[in-house]
Amino acid sequence: MKVLISADMEGTAGIVAWEQVIPPELAVWSRPAPSEYEWARRLMLAEVNAAVRGARAAGATEIIVNEAHDGMRNLRPDELDPDAWLISGSRKPLSMMAGLDESVDAVIFTGYHARAGTPNGVLAHTWTTWVRDVQFGDVSVGEYGLNAAVAGHFGVPVVMVAGDEQAVRQTQELLGEAVVGVIVKYGLGMTAARHLHPARACAAIEQGARLAVSRAREIPPYRPAYPLPVTVTLDNAEAADLACNVPGVERAGDTSVRYLAEDGLKLYRRWQAVMQAAAGATR
Known part of the structure; x- marks a missing residue:
């Protein structure tokens, strides 16, 4: 069983501000907050490691973590679970879904956020702050939809999403209720939230990943009608x-x-x- 984890950051428990998620060297319009970014990236890493543990417990024999957040080098390799491969760097094929091909059996989303314009979606956006909407036909989607579509091309199901309440709701509305959803915070606006303690969030993600990977073969890939x-x-x-x-x-x-x-x-x-x-x- 081969599992790909696409790891974003804005949906991580404890995070509510752009200053916390933008690497200081990439800050343009946002004032850098190096001290907050450093602890925020550790929270991101902890949730990723929790997903790795859950996938491994469910029988995953190969786990690939693809860095999917701004700059795509926010995870410290020396602190990642040693059972996981890491793909990092921003100029890579398939971007947020690098590492994906027909040999992958399941995809997990961690740290995911809602699509652009979502009320009470914490740091909600789609890819960048200057995209207002993306529609498949007449259905608005976020990064979860774009990434699920390319996974579906290879016949790979998205089996779990962890993030804020709106991100989980939107992902399950598009992909189906069989996708395991782990809510780690509830938005009170775009830059405010009620959070699980990080330790509880990680425990929930580990449990969710174990369940999701164990039933991966029961979850269909996302395949909208083409063209x-x-x-x-x-x-x-x-x-x-x-x-x-x-x-x-x-x-x-x-x-x-x-x-x-x-x-x-x-x-x-x-x-x-x-x-x-x-x-x-x-x-």
């Missing part, structure tokens, strides 16, 4: 102008673009290209 129209709404017209330079992408509105995805892998790769092109408007 699938994907609409991306950005926060300014210039970003949409630049996104339209990607082959197959066309204007869908004042600040929106659309493309037709033939399968989950092409959906994800074109999404990455759109983000890279549109980022030129924010520099």
Whole structure:
């Protein structure tokens, strides 16, 4: 049994502020808070290690942790559970889902957050702060949906999500109630929450991962109907102008673009290209 853990940070128990999750060397619009970032990254690591322990207890023989948060080098390799492989670095194939292929049996999301614009979604966004919405057909999705789509392309189910209440709810609404959800905090706004103690959060994640991996074969991969129209709404017209330079992408509105995805892998790769092109408007 081979398990991939996609590890984000904003959904971690105890975290409520951008200053806590942005590595100081990457801070642009947010004032860096090195001391808070350092303890926040330890909380992230503890939840990842809890997921590793749970997966191992359920019989996983190979566990890959893919760093999926800003900069993608927030986890200290020397403190990661030694049974896990680590993929880190920001310029890697499939980004948040690096390490995924047909040999993987199950995917776990840790530290996940709700999609952009979600009320009471702690630090809710989709990939970046200048994306307003992503729709598969007429269904709005967040990073959980984009990542589940590429997993589904390889026939791999997402079996668990850990994060804030809204992230868990949205993921299960899209992927099904069979996906194990571990709520580690309840949003009281975008930058406030009621948290489990980190130790209790880790215990819940370990238990959830054990359950999820043990029933991985009962959870179907996410496979929306293709060809699938994907609409991306950005926060300014210039970003949409630049996104339209990607082959197959066309204007869908004042600040929106659309493309037709033939399968989950092409959906994800074109999404990455759109983000890279549109980022030129924010520099």
